[in-house]
Amino acid sequence: xxxxxxxxxxxxxxxxxxxxxxxxxxxxxxxxxxxxxxxxxxxxxxxxxxxxxxxxxxxxxxxxxxxxxxxxxxxxxxxxxxxxxxxxxxxxxxxxxxxxxxxxxxxxxxxxxxxxxxxxxxxxxxxxxxxxxxxxxxxxxxxxxxxxxxxxxxxxxxxxxxxxxxxxxxxxxxxxxxxxxxxxxxxxxxxxxxxxxxxxxxxxxxxxxxxxxxxxxxxxxxxxxxxxxxxxxxxxxxxxxxxxxxxxxxxxxxxxxxxxxxxxxxxxxxxxxxxxxxxxxxxxx
Amino acid sequence: xxxxxxxxxxxxxxxxxxxxxxxxxxxxxxxxxxxxxxxxxxxxxxxxxxxxxxxxxxxxxxxxxxxxxxxxxxxxxxxxxxxxxxxxxxxxxxxxxxxxxxxxxxxxxxxxxxxxxxxxxxxxxxxxxxxxxxxxxxxxxxxxxxxxxxxxxxxxxxxxxxxxxxxxxxxxxxxxxxxxxxxxxxxxxxxxxxxxxxxxxxxxxxxxxxxxxxxxxxxxxxxxxxxxxxxxxxxxxxxxxxxxxxxxxxxxxxxxxxxxxxxxxxxxxx
Amino acid sequence: xxxxxxxxxxxxxxxxxxxxxxxxxxxxxxxxxxxxxxxxxxxxxxxxxxxxxxxxxxxxxxxxxxxxxxxxxxxxxxxxxxxxxxxxxxxxxxxxxxxxxxxxxxxxxxxxxxxxxxxxxxxxxxxxxxxxxxxxxxxxxxxxxxxxxxxxxxxxxxxxxxxxxxxxxxxxxxxxxxxxxxxxxxxxxxxxxxxxxxxxxxxxxxxxxxxxxxxxxxxxxxxxxxxxxxxxxxxxxxxxxxxxxxxxxxxxxxxxxxxxxxxxxxxxxxxxxxxxxxxxxxxxxxxxxxx
Numbered sequence: 001x002x003x004x005x006x007x008x009x010x011x012x013x014x015x016x017x018x019x020x021x022x023x024x025x026x027x028x029x030x031x032x033x034x035x036x037x038x039x040x041x042x043x044x045x046x047x048x049x050x051x052x053x054x055x056x057x058x059x060x061x062x063x064x065x066x067x068x069x070x071x072x073x074x075x076x077x078x079x080x081x082x083x084x085x086x087x088x089x090x091x092x093x094x095x096x097x098x099x100x101x102x103x104x105x106x107x108x109x110x111x112x113x114x115x116x117x118x119x120x121x122x123x124x125x126x127x128x129x130x131x132x133x134x135x136x137x138x139x140x141x142x143x144x145x146x147x148x149x150x151x152x153x154x155x156x157x158x159x160x161x162x163x164x165x166x167x168x169x170x171x172x173x174x175x176x177x178x179x180x181x182x183x184x185x186x187x188x189x190x191x192x193x194x195x196x197x198x199x200x201x202x203x204x205x206x207x208x209x210x211x212x213x214x215x216x217x218x219x220x221x222x223x224x225x226x227x228x229x230x231x232x233x234x235x236x237x238x239x240x241x242x243x244x245x246x247x248x249x250x251x252x253x254x255x256x257x258x259x260x261x262x263x264x265x266x267x268x269x270x271x272x273x274x275x276x277x278x279x280x281x282x283x284x285x
Numbered sequence: 286x287x288x289x290x291x292x293x294x295x296x297x298x299x300x301x302x303x304x305x306x307x308x309x310x311x312x313x314x315x316x317x318x319x320x321x322x323x324x325x326x327x328x329x330x331x332x333x334x335x336x337x338x339x340x341x342x343x344x345x346x347x348x349x350x351x352x353x354x355x356x357x358x359x360x361x362x363x364x365x366x367x368x369x370x371x372x373x374x375x376x377x378x379x380x381x382x383x384x385x386x387x388x389x390x391x392x393x394x395x396x397x398x399x400x401x402x403x404x405x406x407x408x409x410x411x412x413x414x415x416x417x418x419x420x421x422x423x424x425x426x427x428x429x430x431x432x433x434x435x436x437x438x439x440x441x442x443x444x445x446x447x448x449x450x451x452x453x454x455x456x457x458x459x460x461x462x463x464x465x466x467x468x469x470x471x472x473x474x475x476x477x478x479x480x481x482x483x484x485x486x487x488x489x490x491x492x493x494x495x496x497x498x499x500x501x502x503x504x505x506x507x508x509x510x511x512x513x514x515x516x517x518x519x520x521x522x523x524x525x526x527x528x529x530x531x532x533x534x535x536x537x538x539x540x541x542x543x544x545x546x547x548x549x550x551x552x553x554x555x
Numbered sequence: 556x557x558x559x560x561x562x563x564x565x566x567x568x569x570x571x572x573x574x575x576x577x578x579x580x581x582x583x584x585x586x587x588x589x590x591x592x593x594x595x596x597x598x599x600x601x602x603x604x605x606x607x608x609x610x611x612x613x614x615x616x617x618x619x620x621x622x623x624x625x626x627x628x629x630x631x632x633x634x635x636x637x638x639x640x641x642x643x644x645x646x647x648x649x650x651x652x653x654x655x656x657x658x659x660x661x662x663x664x665x666x667x668x669x670x671x672x673x674x675x676x677x678x679x680x681x682x683x684x685x686x687x688x689x690x691x692x693x694x695x696x697x698x699x700x701x702x703x704x705x706x707x708x709x710x711x712x713x714x715x716x717x718x719x720x721x722x723x724x725x726x727x728x729x730x731x732x733x734x735x736x737x738x739x740x741x742x743x744x745x746x747x748x749x750x751x752x753x754x755x756x757x758x759x760x761x762x763x764x765x766x767x768x769x770x771x772x773x774x775x776x777x778x779x780x781x782x783x784x785x786x787x788x789x790x791x792x793x794x795x796x797x798x799x800x801x802x803x804x805x806x807x808x809x810x811x812x813x814x815x816x817x818x819x820x821x822x823x824x825x826x827x828x829x830x831x832x833x834x835x836x837x838x839x840x841x842x843x844x845x846x
Contacts, residue, residue, distance in 0.1 A: 037303050074738050105738070113735040117753040126749055130741045178739075307669065314673035322677075335697040392593025397601065403814055405772040407779060407787070408806040411794045415802065416617050491686045495776065498688055499794065506688070513692045521696065525689040532684060 023088070025052040025214050026073065026182060031082035032095075032239075033068055042068045044239035046082070050231075055208060055215045057229035059222065061276055065240030066218045070184050073216065075102045087181055104131055106175025106213075108185040112167035114159040114174075120146070121155045124174050131178045145173040148207055165196035172204070176211060185217045189224070198256055201227060205252070222272065226265050227256055236275055243275045337519040345519040346526065359531065361504040365421070366493045369428025373489070374482060376429065377436030384437070385444040394437075401434040406488075410496045419500040427496040432485035439484060443477025479544050486540065490532050618800035626804035635789075636808065642785040643774055643809075650709040651770040655763055657714050662721030662762075663755075675718075682715030687773060691780045700781060709770065709777045717766040724758020764821040771813045 028048035034041045042065040050056045060066045071077045072084065072092070084092040086103050114123045124142045133141070146152040149169040159167055168188055175183055189197040205228065208215060219225050225232045226248055234244040246268060254261060323339060330336040349355045380398075384391045401409065410427040417423035447470070497506025505528055512520035602620060609619040630636040661679075665672040694708040728751060736746045778787025786809050793802040 075740075076734065076738055104740075107735075107738045109731070109735060111731065113731055115732060115749060115753070118749065126741070126745065127739050130736075130739050130745055174739075311669070311673040314670065315677055318674050319677050388590070389593045392590045393597035393600075395590075396594055396598050400810075404806060404810050405775045407772075407776040408790065408802075408810075411790060412799075412802060412806065415794060415797065415799050416614055418616055494686050495688055509688050509692060513696065516696060518693070518696050521689060521693055525685055525693075528686060528689070529681070529684045 023052060024049040024085075025054070025087055026050040026056075026216065027083075027085040028069075028073075029083040029085075031069070031072065031084065032080050033065070033072060033077065034080045041080075041239040043072075043079075043241070045241050048233060048242060050214060050216060052087075052214055053212050055205075055228055055230045056217065057225035057232045058216060058218045058235060059225045059232050059272070060218075060220065060235030060240070061237055062220065064235045064237035066235055067186055068240070069235075070107075070186050070216065070218055073182070074105050074107050074184050103181040104178050106178055106180035106183045108168070108171050108175050108183070108188045110187045110190060112159070112164075112171040114167055114170055116158065116160050119156050119158060120151075120162075120170050123159070123170065124177050127174045127178060133178070141177050142173075145177040146170070148176070148210065149173040150203065163196075164192050165200060168192065168200060169203075172207070176207070176213070180213070183213045183215045185215065187218050187220065190220070201256070204228070205254075209252075222268050223256075223261070223265050226250075226261055226268065227254055232268070234272055234275060244271070335518070337522070342519040342522050345517075346523040349520075349523055349527075355527075358503050358505055358508055359527070361501075362493055362497065362506070363531075365424045365497070365504065366428065366489055368425045369493060370432065370486065370489050372425060373429030373432040374436050374485065377433050377440055377481075377485075378478075380433075381437050381440035381444060384441060398434045398437050401430065402438065406431045406492055407495060410492060411499065414496060414500045423500060424493065424496045428489050428492050431492045432489050435488060436481050436485045439481030440474075440477060443474055443481070446477070447473055475547060479540075479547070483536070483540060483544075486536070487532065490528070494528065616797070616799050618803060622800040623803045623807075626800045627808060630801075630804050630808055636805070639784060639786050639789050640809070640812065642782075643771075643778065643787065646706060646709060646774050646778070646782075646785065647767075647771050650706055650713065650774065651767050653706070654710045654713045654717055654770065655766050657710070658717035658721055658762065658766065659759065661714075662718045663725055665718070665722050666725030672722075679715045679718050682711070683719070687712045687776055688780065691777055695781045700783070702782075705777050705782045708781060709774055712773050712777070713766060713769050716769055717762050720762040720765055721758055724762065725755060727758070728754045760821070764817065767817055767821070771817075775809075 026048065027050075028046055031043055031046040031048075032041055033043040046069065058066045058069065068077065072079050073086075075091075078095065078097055079092055080095045082092070083090065083094065089099060089103065091097065091099050091102055114120070115126070118126065121142060124146075125138055128138050128141065129135075142155065143152060146155055149172050151166055151169045151173065154162060154166065154170070159170065162170070171188070189200055192200065201224065217225075217228060219228075229248055232246040232248065233242050234246065235241065236243050248264065250258075250260060250264070326336065327339045330338045380394055384394050409430045413427040413430050414423040417426060493504075494506040494509065497504035498510045499506075501507050505524060508524045509521060512518070512524060605617075606620050608614055609617045661675055665675050690712050691708040694704050694711070698704040698707065732750050732754070733746070736750045741750070774785070775787035775790060778785040779791035780787075782788050786805065789805060790802060793799075793805070
């Protein structure tokens with residue numbers, strides 16, 4: 001496992017930029033965000049470079065602004081400072097949006113957020129319509145992506161009849177059906193029970209390898225991050241910034257129970273706890 | 286509801302401060318609008334041939350407050366309200382407890398609760414007044430009859446929401462029936478009892494006035510009729526203001542503080 | 556959530572509606588036994604008590620059930636009743652239409668805009684607090700006796716109540732779906748149609764039904780105090796002339812008709828709109844808000 005410690009100079013140099021294996025797909029420079037009327041910035045000086053096809057995990061404690069970061073990437077919020085580039089197109093510059101048509105993103109929420117008064121099919125159709133996909137292609141795309149997520153038989157079901165895991169699969173299918181530039185996922189498995197969660201993580205990696213999407217995945221679980229990610233971006237709170245970029249060089253396919261994974265998790269826990277200030281307090285280890 | 290493509294972001298820490306700002310502005314707007322309406326009234330009243338002047342209305346109000354007759358009327362209304370509420374709410378408590386015992390009793394009383402709920406309250410009042418010969422009792426039962434079904438429904442809802450887990454606890458520790466009623470049932474019932482009471486209290490005020498209007502020689506309702514018959518708009522407005530003030534007084538100076546006292550254990554939790 | 560469920564081997568859900576019918580039929584005979592009997596006993600007991608009291612003249616002015624039945628027969632065969640119903644129904648229709656439209660406009664604006672809410676709040680509050688007789692009598696003194704006056708009074712009394720209903724419902728819209736629709740770049744129309752309206756619909760429907768119920772109950776008071784015809788006016792007449800049997804008969808008929816109308820119109824609409832709600836066991840497809 002190689003850990004690139006950019007101690008002390010994280011703000012100056014974008015963490016992990018310009019690697020040997022491909023262009024930067026999501027580039028975030030000096031990003032800042034302040035909620036209206038807040039005393040402190042939610043994000044400050046965030047630098048990020050995610051490569052195409054990478055599975056990136058953003059790891060951080062609650063309140064560190066990782067959801068805010070995702071919301072900015074999705075186009076929901078405009079940053080107060082900094083630049084954001086996706087696929088080499090400048091989206092935000094110095095706190096303003098500079099592009100008319102921001103790129104298509106797929107977003108998977110922590111709660112599936114399927115419209116409960118529309119069937120699964122209709123939910124996907126709505127997303128396709130909003131993304132301006134021609135109607136003729138809807139049916140084929142819906143079938144393809146529902147099948148990819150293993151849920152095609154529920155195409156005409158009402159979401160409230162599906163279990164939490166099934167709803168999340170639909171949510172993932174909806175995000176993928178748009179053929180998005182990037183896939184953003186905000187702790188999508190944290191509300192599911194352990195067995196379902198494990199199963200879906202494996203499925204997600206399978207889907208990722210088949211669709212080759214660039215994924216930004218938020219989590220607070222170190223183990224989940226180690227299992228899923230190519231690189232883990234460790235964030236800290238108050239105001240949020242990227243502290244560290246950890247490369248997970250375990251070969252795929254990975255096993256959740258793998259003792260090597262446990263080792264890596266252990267060492268990350270150590271360093272992360274240090275970053276997050278748990279050793280600064282008068283606490284026995 | 287946000288209709289734009291970017292939501293307005295409000296973070297956790299600043300929400301409290303924004304809330305206070307909003308409250309201040311809101312109070313300002315409410316007072317401003319109220320003041321503007323009164324000002325508007327003062328300007329246009331003699332343009333129309335029906336509005337009385339604010340000044341004249343104020344004079345009538347002050348004058349009425351100086352007379353003892355006014356308070357006789359108010360007291361009469363309050364007396365009828367209290368008796369009617371007691372009868373109606375008391376009956377509702379008893380009936381709801383019986384109905385809660387079993388499906389059979391529930392079925393037994395349902396047609397009455399349902400019918401009385403559906404009949405217009407004016408009709409209930411008129412019927413009661415007629416049967417009891419326009420007497421005081423008629424007014425009491427008019428009020429009682431109108432609020433009874435609403436109170437019953439409210440109480441039934443509370444009864445059906447009793448926490449089964451506390452029930453299990455009392456069974457395991459073998460509580461006696463009185464202890465159970467006093468320490469387990471009633472405290473759980475209390476919020477519903479208060480909510481039901483507050484709802485019917487407002488309704489009772491309206492009904493007592495209607496009943497008086499149709500049958501009595503004193504009381505606020507009678508004053509409404511008198512103002513109408515003598516074409517005295519100022520009087521009508523003043524008695525209307527008295528009514529609203531009275532209701533709000535009871536609600537905010539009596540009911541809510543009492544309720545806060547009874548439920549002080551809740552606030553301690555936080 | 557079992558592993559089987561998450562791998563998707565559970566059977567696809569049954570389409571709603573069919574199971575509702577089957578379960579209802581199966582429940583009917585047991586329902587007859589458990590509820591039908593006590594209801595019948597209750598009604599008969601009440602009837603017996605009434606008859607006893609009226610026949611023994613313990614309450615001087617209580618009419619006998621027989622007298623009331625006779626009046627009822629006369630009423631439903633007389634043109635007097637139906638012309639009064641006609642006038643009243645017309646007022647209900649117009650009054651409710653105006654009140655409901657106004658309430659939607661005010662209630663939704665209040666939910667959307669907190670400044671508007673502050674401005675409208677005093678009116679709504681006063682509207683809820685002032686008793687109906689004051690409003691009605693004021694209207695008559697101000698505008699004179701007439702159809703317009705009655706309608707104005709009716710609308711002014713009923714609207715604030717519907718406003719609070721709609722306002723509460725509109726405030727309960729779940730922001731998380733709106734957020735989702737923003738992320739997926741729904742157009743304004745799409746958001747309105749697919750995200751906002753389905754959440755607003757229950758409140759709008761309850762508001763309509765509640766408003767309708769309020770309207771037909773208040774209209775009799777309005778008519779008693781200010782109209783020259785209609786059911787309320789007749790009730791006032793019977794009251795003044797102490798015709799207790801007639802009052803009871805007319806109240807009963809009017810209530811019955813209005814209840815049937817309310818039930819028929821609003822229950823069918825609410826059934827169709829709320830197919831999608833999660834079915835609880837024993838209630839397949841039954842919407843939660845029907846009351």
